[in-house]
Amino acid sequence: MRTSTGPTIRILLADDHLVVREGLAAILATQPDFLVVGEAAGGAEAVRQVTSLAPDVVLMDLQMPGMDGTTATAAIRAAHPEVQVVVLTTYDTDADITAAIDAGAVGYLLKDAGRHELCEAVRTAARGGAALSPTVAAKVLAHLRGDRGAGLSGRELEVLSALARGQSNKQIARALRLSEATVKTHLLHIYAKLGVADRTGAVTAALSQGIIRID
Incomplete structure (x- = not known):
């Protein structure tokens, strides 16, 4: 995890749906150790904002117009390896999961994740740990087993x-x-x-x- 002033985890939200970003921001704002520093409606914008806003964690949607989340994740991890990316998506195919992990994502959650699971995934990612939801871990295992x-x-x-x-x-x-x-x-x-x-x-x-x- 990159060091930041105090215990605050700086978070960037990347999702092309405004209502999703607003909902996530509202949930994250309830946590005293979280600070949402920016929002991006597409992958290319997320890459630019990582450079300018220096978040600790990016919550990344996969399907976005222009640059998709997987490509954006790879670009962010290549340029800023200290920044952790957690994918937050409705897509749970083996191909999507594997591509995101190969791109450098340290977490993969589905959008039906509960508030507690989401917040703990952000904290785990900020510490440099893996944040795979049980459903995703089971699907990956079934594919690889x-x-x-x-x-x-x-x-x-x-x-x-x-x-x-x-x-x-x-x-x-x-x-x-x-x-x-x-x-x-x-x-x-x-x-x-x-x-x-x-x-x-x-x-x-x-x-x-x-x-x-x-x-």
């Missing part, structure tokens, strides 16, 4: 093993000579393939299934 864990790449196994040893993202990045953004992407893929939502779940699942061992 053969034997659980069988789809993990060699690099993902290295990241998972380091995770089990209690290493932070920064420590993992240093040990494996990766960027922290790349480590976060690997973690998202690990969570999806194991059907879990966080670091603890990943380690628990991997140990119980014998995917990794702690010597």
